[in-house]
Amino acid sequence: MRRQASSWGSLAGLLSVIFLGSATALAQQDFSKVEIKVTKVSGNIYMLEGAGGNIAASVGEDGIVIVDDQYAPLAEKIQAALKGITDKPVRFIINTHYHGDHTGGNEPFANTGSTVIAQDNVRKRLESGGTAGNGGSIKMENKPAAKGALPIITFENDVTVHLNGEDIRALHFPAGHTDGDAIIFFPKNNVVHMGDDFVRYGFPFIDVASGGSVQGMISAMEKTLTMLPPDVKVIPGHGALSNLDDVRAFVKMLKETSAVVQTAIDRKQTLEQMKQAKILAPWEKFSGSFINSDAFIETLYNSLTGQKGKFVKHN
Numbered sequence: 001m002r003r004q005a006s007s008w009g010s011l012a013g014l015l016s017v018i019f020l021g022s023a024t025a026l027a028q029q030d031f032s033k034v035e036i037k038v039t040k041v042s043g044n045i046y047m048l049e050g051a052g053g054n055i056a057a058s059v060g061e062d063g064i065v066i067v068d069d070q071y072a073p074l075a076e077k078i079q080a081a082l083k084g085i086t087d088k089p090v091r092f093i094i095n096t097h098y099h100g101d102h103t104g105g106n107e108p109f110a111n112t113g114s115t116v117i118a119q120d121n122v123r124k125r126l127e128s129g130g131t132a133g134n135g136g137s138i139k140m141e142n143k144p145a146a147k148g149a150l151p152i153i154t155f156e157n158d159v160t161v162h163l164n165g166e167d168i169r170a171l172h173f174p175a176g177h178t179d180g181d182a183i184i185f186f187p188k189n190n191v192v193h194m195g196d197d198f199v200r201y202g203f204p205f206i207d208v209a210s211g212g213s214v215q216g217m218i219s220a221m222e223k224t225l226t227m228l229p230p231d232v233k234v235i236p237g238h239g240a241l242s243n244l245d246d247v248r249a250f251v252k253m254l255k256e257t258s259a260v261v262q263t264a265i266d267r268k269q270t271l272e273q274m275k276q277a278k279i280l281a282p283w284e285k286f287s288g289s290f291i292n293s294d295a296f297i298e299t300l301y302n303s304l305t306g307q308k309g310k311f312v313k314h315n
């Protein structure tokens with residue numbers, strides 16, 4: 001999928017079709033047409049865009065560390081794109097969370113010698129499979145992943161990979177986009193990969209069925225904002241290379257829309273009444289065909305009232 005989509009709507013439309021990499025979705029996506037675009041971000045850090053989540057790559061004398069790996073059918077193209085930078089192997093993959101558009105390449109990369117690292121809950125959710133969703137109209141089935149796709153090294157709070165002269169640090173933030181999110185810091189290069197706690201396709205998908213919440217997403221972003229230098233380069237889970245002003249605008253939208261839905265909850269409005277009253281109309285520019293205003297009202301309502309939907313199979 002090209003990132004230069006003409007609008008959030010068309011990008012989000014593509015995302016909705018291929019989002020989590022279910023068997024049906026994979027059948028619908030023609031990966032043969034996907035090209036991997038490589039952008040040098042800073043120093044020895046690159047960003048790779050194809051279909052699915054953005055990849056960060058630390059490329060240096062010790063080899064390659066990548067953050068996320070898109071879809072299995074793209075693994076060879078991703079390897080080829082990396083070969084254009086170095087002949088060294090991909091030694092480690094860090095998953096930002098369990099969704100198939102970020103972990104689909106785990107198995108093929110593991111088969112060629114890479115070691116996958118992720119937060120404990122990423123492995124659990126890949127292993128069990130289950131239903132992802134916003135507790136409302138957005139639902140996606142995930143089959144249990146093959147053994148070869150499971151992370152070999154897992155961590156509860158944080159882990160550091162010391163490679164290419166840098167302390168690459170993965171830090172877990174609970175209950176944001178999912179319950180297994182990690183944000184990955186490249187301190188020497190002044191780059192951060194946010195996973196899907198920060199995306200550029202409009203209202204974000206928050207997987208409340210997998211332990212995500214808008215409150216957790218806001219706190220993850222606010223904490224991260226205090227940790228980062230002002231000129232850090234930000235790789236979002238989806239969308240173009242960003243900066244902290246972009247992150248601040250995203251957090252502002254999350255806080256304002258949450259406050260509006262919370263006020264409606266306090267006034268005992270039903271979900272249906274909130275949708276009919278179009279309470280998120282002032283943020284209409286964030287409404288996409290994947291997460292439109294109604295789906296985001298559901299997300300916020302379920303997040304703020306602690307409803308995770310009735311279809312969760314695991315935990």
Ligand SMILES: [Zn+2]
Pocket residue numbers: 097099177196
């Ligand atoms: Zn995701």
